[in-house]
Amino acid sequence: MFGKLDWSAIPISQPIPLITSIVIILVMLGVLGVVTVKGWWPYLWREWITTVDHKRIGIMYGLLGVVMLVRGFADAIMMRTQQAAAIGEAQGYLPPEHYNQIFSAHGTIMIFFAAMPLVIGFMNFLVPLQLGVRDVAFPTLNSVSFWLTASGALLVNASLFLGEFARTGWLPYPPLSEATYSPGVGVDYYLWAIQISGIGTLMTGINFVTTVLKMRCPGMSYLRMPMFTWTAFASSLIIVAVFPILTATLAMLTLDRYVGWHYFTNTAGGNPMMFMNLIWAWGHPEVYILVLPAFGIFSEIFSTFSGKPLFGYRSMVAATLFICIVAMMTWLHHFFTMGAGAAVNTAFGISTSVIAVGTGVKIYNWIFTMYGGRVRLTVPMLWSLGFVFTFVIGGMTGVLLAVPPADFLVHNSMFLVAHFHNVIVGGVVFALFAGLEFWFPKAFGFRLHEGWGKAAFWCAFFGFWVTFTPLYIVGLMGMTRRLQHVVVSAWAPWLYISVVGIVILILGAIAQVIQLLVSIRDREKLRDLTGDPWDGRSLEWATPSPPPFFNFAVMPNVEGEEPYWGIKLRAVETQQLSPEPAYEPIEMPVNSPVGFYTAFFASVFGFAMIWYIWWLAILALVAAYAGFAWFAWRDVHEFEVPVEEVARVDRARRAAREVFLTQLSSQEVLP
């Protein structure tokens, strides 16, 4: 009846997952209880769960990403402390089978459920605003994408309480991940969680490629698009090109495990190295999916806070597309040790080194953007400067690893671990915090507290270096990754220093939380009345904060690069706003529960497959199809915003802008 699921699935004998999951369940019940008692369900359902508004979906992506970031960070703390506590005779506090789940969950959660949702959240929130349009190409599909990602996150976290998670690392290498060697449900949790959320990501990619290519406001030609939109577009192109590879690879491993096929087995003609090639043909471009939008965020910040157009805009576009293409030609450097021979290794070593050229172009462009500008050292700018410093060093260790003979020495060592954290934390995570600080007022209508933001940055910056510099060193001394127990006591001092680093990082995380709480308390004082708190340059700053659900009362007409800067300049020069436009009614897509509905049955289907509950899996599929047919029968797809409402909202915006204009003119914010 319930397949493999019985009472033994609950980890009674393991206190850490048991207590953690009980706490999580209590917190969730508490939240649900508060929502029910306060009667917030209708509001949540109407305004958030069924919303197709790209800004709301972006915020929900962000929320999911932040929660999962905390979960992944907890795993990181356990790993660093376990390694420091298990040197020589000491065994630490985590048994091997639990430790293996933790490093697998850490990587899986950080990449798929923290970094990806946050990056996609920024894309969702910003791309339509920056393009001057009212929504993405497929708003309902967008909601489906989000809820499928949330469904995958739910399954990963369910493994904490029911059964186990994979012990195979964040990429389940066969033959270890085959049914013979990993008979439990751990790998199945991994497969179905990633498969479901991966489909959501693929649809996001399709959505944004179509949005950028086919939906831009009048005059927004390609070389007028803001840099963030360009990088989001490049990232979406990579998603469309490589996420199907992930889907295919996971499907193959699933067939191996469930019905005994031989794609990757080490018997009967299976080929485990085929898995490495396929998964990294997805996995390497994946890091560029994450880091390209991060580059976009930094580009916007450097230009805004230097008070200058981005230096070398066109070379920046070229470098982005260069990275977009070369990203797909470097996957083999993840397994130089496979034995593909000198010629193949050399080719991939070169392609890997060459990609640093594109990144180098970007670094110089950012530095030259600051040169000769009026640099304002705000919190987003601090993160960006910290990024340049950190990322350059991470990039250099990467080029070092790109040389095959050198790679043989440090393959799968802590040096590698330090390298990819150096680029992902220094590149992606710093960008996400910078972007959060930068666009928070646009999303919520008030700025974040400056002092606590600076504290968070300095803790993260120093915490990062104190944590990972020792790992570079122990890596060079020969320490391999994923060690539950450390035999060489000479490594001990470095591992202790690394724990000090993680304590500083914890302080940084606490500073972030305090910053948020203090900012919410002081929100009236930090309120952004103008919609343009940073003296911005692209179209999202032309809207009020937060923007109305239709973004723009009248679609902007773009007459040059940096469209909003041009509008602002003209207003200051002529001392008046552009004349009030003729308002027209606006058609907006109606809300739809189809995303939530699909994700619900996707979760049920995934759960049923993990536990071999076949009848439930079939039931979920049938219900999902019935639901789809039902929603496809819907006749009303759009509703009309009456012209009075459009005019009312936009006149309020114009009134605020009038005040802003007099401020600008008197304070001479503009040079």
Add this chain to the structure above:
Amino acid sequence: MSDMGLPASVGAIRRVREDPHRLGHRAHGAGEDMEGTGHGTSGPATKRIIVGYGFWIFLLSDIVMFSCFFAAFAVQRGATAGGPSIGQIVDIRRVGFETAALLLSSYTCMLSFAATNRRNLLWTQVFLFVTGLLGLIFVLLELQEFIELAGKGITPQRSGMLTSFFGLVGLHGLHVTLGGVWLATMMAQVQIKGFRREIVHRLICFNLFWHALDIVWIGIFTIVYLIGSGA
């Protein structure tokens, strides 16, 4: 920036001119005068173009997925583990009929869309039905092939080659089957709702999907069956 047509003051113009980093900041040139294509000057494209374009992007991603299964077949083609080789399991006659049915269905699918463009409900439905029927014949023939092979103990569990064979051919068969379910749903929608705007958009997508499956099948027919039968 100064040649953007802004009524900029002397100060603003001077500031821009003095900016040493004007590289790449010329105003955008003329051109892009096509209407409704989403290329820049005229704003977002029409819904029809957006839907069709988005579906093309999806099809590209679907073809990438197929390419992984093609690659797996190429890698494992010789991995027979002492079992039958690809040449021993190919029945080229039946595959010929399968191919004929599928290619013909693509033709009738196109005919149905020609009828849709003339807003002719009867012929749209007739040709959609014929398309579905030919698709069904294709799937049944493939199923017969699989069952016969399984009867001889030739299953995916036997060897890496057979795994990748059944995986690639089966994935295509699954696509055709799901396409059939979609087709039936579309026929019901067309019948009840008529040629509403979004129904026609869905028919465009369905057509693209069905033709794409044909293209993939040409690849399978050539690489798996034709080349395989010579092995």
